[in-house]
Amino acid sequence: MSNQTILVVEDDIEIGNAIEIYLKNQNYEVLRAYNGKEGLDVICKNEIHLAIVDMMMPEMDGLTMIMKLRESYDFPVLILSAKSEDLDKITGLNMGADDYVTKPFKPMELLARVNSQLRRYNRFLSKVNEQEISSSYVVGGLEVNEETKEVKVDGELVKCTPIEFKILLLLIKNPGRVHSLESIYEQVWNEEAIATDTVMVHIRNIREKIEIDSKNPRYLKVVWGVGYKIEKE
Known part of the structure; x- marks a missing residue:
């Protein structure tokens, strides 16, 4: 029996029911939500391994939900998108989704994409656990060691201030995740974000x-209008 839980966020009850049946037949645990706000509430209260999120929903749409969940969570997100919504798909992928499934979809295609993303996520978690043991985080030629407080680029030691180190450590611990200026400030300075301009100076x-x-940075990338991230290799 699978111990992996999938969240289905879909306001169309019939489509949601069908997806739930497909997933349960593959022994996944399934949780349901009918808009982005409900989806975020479910995530806060449960351990989720993957989310399937529709784009067009009442109260909070899928794109807004993805942006908000990516501030705190790494699990894979699959977008459900109509063929005419190419811009939504592209924007969703840029904002943190991992894949998309076009409506109407074939059950076997959906399951194949779910299985593929979960395999990748499990491999990612294994690497994260290995890095946590060694206290060293590596992306390409960039290495940040939490224990020794050292930063190296292509093997060469780089001198950073304590604040610069904290910002870099926060970003490299979550490669690919976009952090807003406010989020960076609050996590590094441990206080309410009131002077985010200083974050930009440190960046x-x-x-x-x-x-x-x-x-033309290789590692520390800006996502315009959203924040900053360490690019995945």
Whole structure:
């Protein structure tokens, strides 16, 4: 029996029921929500391994939900999208979704994508656990060691201030996840975000230290209008 739980966020009851049947036939545990707000509530109260999220929903749409959950969670997210909603699909993937399934979909295709994403996620968790044991986080040639407080780029030691180190550690612990300026400030300074401009200054300084070309960064990327992330390799 699978111990993996999948959240289905779909306001169309018939489609949601069908997806639930397909997943339960594969021995997945299934939780349901009917809009983005309900979906976030379910995530807060349960351990979720993957979410299937419709784009067009009342109260809170799928895109907003994905942006909010990516502030705290790494599990895979599959978008359900109509063929005419290419912009939604592209935007959703840029904002943190891992894959999309076009409506109407074939059950076997949906299950194949679910299984594929869960395999990748399980491999990712294994690597994270290994890194946590060693206290070292590595993305490409960038290495940040939480225990020794050292930063290396292609094996060369890079000197960072304590604040720069905390920002870099926060981002590299969650490669691919976008952090808003407010989120970075609150987690690094441990207080309410009131002066996010200082975060941008530190980000600029970090780039100058770890990037070959700070104007075309390899590691520390901006997602316009959202925040910053360490790019996955």
